[in-house]
Amino acid sequence: xxxxxxxxxxxxxxxxxxxxxxxxxxxxxxxxxxxxxxxxxxxxxxxxxxxxxxxxxxxxxxxxxxxxxxxxxxxxxxxxxxxxxxxxxxxxxxxxxxxxxxxxxxxxxxxxxxxxxxxxxxxxxxxxxxxxxxx
Ligand SMILES: [Zn+2]
Numbered sequence: 001x002x003x004x005x006x007x008x009x010x011x012x013x014x015x016x017x018x019x020x021x022x023x024x025x026x027x028x029x030x031x032x033x034x035x036x037x038x039x040x041x042x043x044x045x046x047x048x049x050x051x052x053x054x055x056x057x058x059x060x061x062x063x064x065x066x067x068x069x070x071x072x073x074x075x076x077x078x079x080x081x082x083x084x085x086x087x088x089x090x091x092x093x094x095x096x097x098x099x100x101x102x103x104x105x106x107x108x109x110x111x112x113x114x115x116x117x118x119x120x121x122x123x124x125x126x127x128x129x130x131x132x133x134x135x
Contacts, residue, residue: 024107026050026095029087031075038082044074046091050099050107060098060135061090103127 027049031040047054058076062069065086069078099107101122108123111131118131 023105024100026088026092029084029091031084033081036080038078038080040076040078040087041074043071043076050095052094052098056098056135057091057094060094060133061087063135064090064093097133098131101125101127102129 027042027046029040029046030042031038043058044054047057050057054071054076058069058071065082067078067080067082069076095107098111098120099109101109101120101124104122104125104127106122106124109120110123112119112121119128120131121128
């Protein structure tokens with residue numbers, strides 16, 4: 001009980017701006033169906049917002065969804081009808097895995113290879129964390 005009281009007090013003492021850090025918004029896919037194909041028009045914008053390569057993002061998403069996609073000009077073309085919500089979900093998952101700092105949650109990170117490991121270095125807090133996924 002005392003512990004809970006302490007927690008309550010700690011919450012009250014937090015300055016407002018410390019609580020509501022503007023959470024980076026991962027852009028949502030924009031696209032359309034063309035026959036049985038799904039065309040995503042803003043793939044490059046999404047990759048740019050995440051500061052990652054469009055090819056890397058695609059490699060991850062197509063593996064996760066077991067659906068091959070192809071970059072044509074600035075768009076991504078999937079060979080089947082894709083569910084936008086599913087794509088958005090995988091892109092957020094990618095961002096959690098490869099973009100957001102595991103320590104502070106900010107997206108200002110860089111990936112580097114060290115031996116066989118991929119290390120995420122955060123420009124905001126300086127944390128270095130290994131990335132688990134292999135793609
Ligand atoms: Zn950080």
